[in-house]
Amino acid sequence: MKLLIVEDEAELAASLVSHLQAQHYVCEVAATYAAAEDKMLLYDYDCILLDLTLPGGDGLTLLRQLQAQHKADGVIITSARNELDDRITGLHLGADDYLPKPFHLSELSARVAALVRRRRFNGANTVVAGPLTADVLARTVSVHGQALPLTRSEFDLLLLLLSNQNRVVMKSTIAEHVSGDMAEHFDSFEPVYTHVKNLKRKLTEAGLGDCIRTVYGLGYRFELAAV
Template sequence: MKVLNIEDEMELANSIIAYLSTENYSCELAATFAQAMQKVNTYNYDCILLDISLPDGNGLKVLEELMLKDKQDGVIIISAKDSIDDRIKGLQIGADDYLVKPFHLSELAARVFSLIRRKKFGNANIIRQGELEINLPAKTVSIDSRQVILTKKEFDLLLYFIGNRNRVLSKSTLAEHLSGDLADMLDNHDFVYAHVKNLKRKLTEAGNGQYIKTVYGTGYKWEG
């Protein structure tokens, strides 16, 4: 799952990214209002951590831009204790949650998980489709009760497919999700094919590989 951290306090920003990375999130940083606007207008995120007080603008303007474009990125406002009015305004504009500084990184991670679970998976901890079962808190996958060992990228790809089931996802969309803004610097998206191939192979070897369909000339689709 992909997270954008909009935060100008670099020590805090780096701590958040380091912690969430250990929780298998792919994290990007925007340290200024300008960087934040460029990223939200170019990419999609599963969760945005939004600091309201930025050196060159108000973070609420970023939130207003997301709402104006009807984007579905989840938003958690991160603010100082004395900014209650901004927190209320942010929630009224469309933020999903807020967290007051200072906070424990474990609580932040729990809120990110809860938001993504609610928006992408109907608030369920266990996702089931036929013989396939995904335990979100444990980050495990099993088929007919037999565990399937996936890499971090493969697990992320699986969740992205299921969170967008029955939608055709282009290779460029998958590349952006897996690699963020680095995808723009790659000569090709062959790594997407490799990850999809490996995921499909592991599901097939475990007893089912029928959900991922190739849409020739376009990309891939998870059916179900």
């Protein structure tokens, strides 16, 4: 799962990254309005943690841009500006939640997890595809009731494919999803091919057959046949 932390307080941003990475999220940081604008409009995120008071601009303006571009990223406003008008405006502009500062990191991570489940998996803690069950909170996978060990990247890739069943997921989307802004430095999609190859092998060995289909020149599609 990929998050964007829009926060100009360096110490707080570092604490958020440390805490959320420990929860197995891929985290990117934008400390200014301009940096946040570039990332939010160019890339897709499972959740954006958005401060409203930023060097160079206002976070509510960023929300308006997301709305104008019809972007579907989840947004949690995290701001010391706890005025009722700001909260109402933010929610009307498409924010999913509003968490005033100061907040507990454990509450923040719980709200992020709830938002991701709600947006990607209709609020469910588990995702079921035939004999496969993925527990989003525990980050575990089982097939026919048997545990299937996956790396963090393999688990994130599987959830991405499961949330887009029978739809093509582009290679570039996979690269950004499992590697964040590090994907910009890739010379090729070799890391994507490696993650997909390893996940396909594990799913096949678990008895799911060829459920990750290659769409040549584009990406991959999760399509579960009768098993």
